[in-house]
Amino acid sequence: MAYTQDELKQQVAKAAIEYVKEGIIGVGTGSTANYFIEELAKVKHKIDGAVASSEATAERLRGHGIQVFDMNEIDTLDVYVDGADEITEHMHMLKGGGGALTREKIVAAVAKTFVCICDETKYVPVLGKFPLPVEVLPMARSQVARALVKLGGQPKLRDFTTDNGNVILDVHNLTIEDPIAVEAEINQIVGVVTNGLFAARPANVLLLATAEGVKTYK
Numbered sequence: 001m002a003y004t005q006d007e008l009k010q011q012v013a014k015a016a017i018e019y020v021k022e023g024i025i026g027v028g029t030g031s032t033a034n035y036f037i038e039e040l041a042k043v044k045h046k047i048d049g050a051v052a053s054s055e056a057t058a059e060r061l062r063g064h065g066i067q068v069f070d071m072n073e074i075d076t077l078d079v080y081v082d083g084a085d086e087i088t089e090h091m092h093m094l095k096g097g098g099g100a101l102t103r104e105k106i107v108a109a110v111a112k113t114f115v116c117i118c119d120e121t122k123y124v125p126v127l128g129k130f131p132l133p134v135e136v137l138p139m140a141r142s143q144v145a146r147a148l149v150k151l152g153g154q155p156k157l158r159d160f161t162t163d164n165g166n167v168i169l170d171v172h173n174l175t176i177e178d179p180i181a182v183e184a185e186i187n188q189i190v191g192v193v194t195n196g197l198f199a200a201r202p203a204n205v206l207l208l209a210t211a212e213g214v215k216t217y218k
């Protein structure tokens with residue numbers, strides 16, 4: 001049976017509820033994460049609340065009556081559930097299509113288990129077809145763009161301000177064969193807050209919605 005991409009996102013969001021046991025849950029940003037919030041609301045009696053990776057997610061969680069905790073109140077999270085723009089068989093992800101990459105990386109850093117929820121269009125052999133988002137301090141925009149051109153990319157300024165008051169450069173035409181190295185290299189550019197490669201801290205579990213059902217990779 002052929003499902004729409006939205007139906008696949010809904011199915012995988014539902015499957016992720018298996019990883020929600022108790023305590024405080026890390027919640028990502030984007031349309032797949034939004035479907036997850038709807039499912040989380042149905043089991044909110046099991047949890048104490050959530051940590052949000054964006055203001056939009058925080059607002060949506062509160063709208064469902066789920067308490068949102070500040071990251072600074074949290075030492076560790078059992079689970080962080082979020083989508084991705086691309087993911088490989090090595091669990092390396094490219095994220096930040098929704099512009100929340102920095103907060104997503106911060107929440108992911110304290111999570112014991114990162115559960116990535118995706119539809120099958122996101123599963124790729126090599127990262128980089130989706131433009132790589134890089135969050136940059138506004139005053140460093142041009143300088144960082146020049147450095148990204150030297151790395152072989154074509155940065156384009158997104159018409160967007162992040163929750164942290166910064167800008168995003170979307171870098172086109174990168175073929176990212178070694179995501180761990182590229183993640184570190186771009187983060188070394190002065191003025192970069194972070195980039196959308198999640199390779200140093202990959203996903204632990206991938207729930208992938210396919211036409212044949214939700215597949216689990218660990």
Ligand code: 5RP
Pocket residue numbers: 028029030031032033082083084085094095096097098099100101104
């Ligand atoms: C937001 C993200 C999202 O996880 C990513 O863009 C996927 O979004 P969607 O679930 O809407 O396809 O990284 O910053």
